[in-house]
Amino acid sequence: MSVSRRIAVVGAGAFGTALASVAAASGGDVVLIGRAADIVETMRLSRRHEKALPGIDLPHELTYSADIEAVREAGIVLFAMPSQAQREAARVLAPLLAPGTAVVICAKGIEKGTGRLLTDVLEEELPGREIAVLSGPGFAADIAKGLPTAMVIAARTIEIGAVLAQALSGPTFRLYPSTDRIGVQLGGALKNVLAIACGIIEGAQLGDSARAALISRGLAELSRFVEGHGGEGVTVMGLSGLGDLVLTGTSHQSRNLRFGIALGREGTAAGWSGDLVEGAFAASVASGVAAKKGIDMPITDAVARIIEGTLDVKTAIGQLMTRPITQE
Incomplete structure (x- = not known):
């Protein structure tokens, strides 16, 4: 796993924005990457994402980018796009992710057409990276508002899971490590x-x-x-x-x-x-x-x-x- 503690969240929907927000507010070096440059710029200026998380202020520490190159320096990359977009995102980002980078799946679903688990999909597209999955009971608005939330992060080893849990958790957002990715x-x-x-x-x-x-x-x-x-x-x-x-x-x-x-x-x-x-x-x-x-x-x-x-x-x-x- 990469030694870089920079965190990149790819996908500026409600859940991705909430995860980026809580990680940044907890002291993490976090960049939120979105496809729509106008929305990203509005978030940067207003510290709000009214369409996804209306009325919720985003932390001053959070940075924003509409350029996928922003993932290059990240040791932890959260895939917060929908489940059916994960394979294509992996293919696009593969050249930018260093070996050992931890890629965390933040979608709940099974790939259409193949019926495969998303960890299998990403391990196929991103060999040499550590593929983990984040799941559990957490609505985006609750996470972004700082309401108490607990979820699970499953990785290949408990040691990797513990590192990721520590990096992404905060005072109101707690992750429990697991090795049962399935x-x-x-x-x-x-x-x-x-x-x-x-x-x-x-x-x-x-x-x-x-x-x-x-x-x-x-x-x-x-x-x-x-x-x-x-x-x-x-x-x-x-x-x-x-x-x-x-x-x-x-x-x-x-x-x-x-x-x-x-x-x-x-x-x-x-x-x-x-x-x-x-x-x-x-x-x-x-x-x-x-x-x-x-x-x-x-x-x-x-x-x-x-x-x-x-x-x-x-x-x-x-x-x-x-x-x-x-x-x-």
Whole structure:
């Protein structure tokens, strides 16, 4: 891992800006890199990103750039662009990243077309770099406002994870190091599917008891899925699984929850873009992979079919409630 402690955050959306803000406010040498030069200049002058984080002041210590060359001196680079843009970003930035640079994935998703984890994608495109992943329960606005937030950073070794956690944490933002990159990634991606299911429960007015049952049984199938991919099932009981699901499955700030509410209330996904709802894509991918691997995931299967329009909510609930009774 590079000895440089300079941090570059690539992607000036809400989450990237929030992460850059908290790292800079904690004394880090941080540059936030965005594609739109006008937005970057406005942030520099006003110390605000009104479109992404309205009303929130950014720290004086944070610097800004619209030039990707700004990543050259960084020892830690946060990839805060959407999950489906990570491969292309890696290809563009590869010539600028020194060997040993730590690249931290800050997106929750699975690559379209291949169904691969983002760590696999970036290790293919960025050989010789340390690929880590940051995930867990944290809304961008809460992080940027300095509200208490705890998340997980998973790396190849616990030593690397600890270095990254120390560099990126602050008084109100705490990162816990892990080595289970598979479990952390799948927890972050598939909790979005379960959050959609929570929304369906809410939209269909099926009650809080149904939501609680769904969360607990959903975590059980998520644990099976993680173990089926070589990860540690217990990881989903922590911040990157249960913690993240509680947040996105109960807060109306979550697009996945709101999408599910629309499905439960209207029975259709009309008016929503799948590109903006990571769980909509992840449901289909996870359901297909689970079928091939023989992993039992009834909730994920039901969500995928509801989104596809091949199953209605009432029938899905009936099927889930009449499954064979087995030991928990």
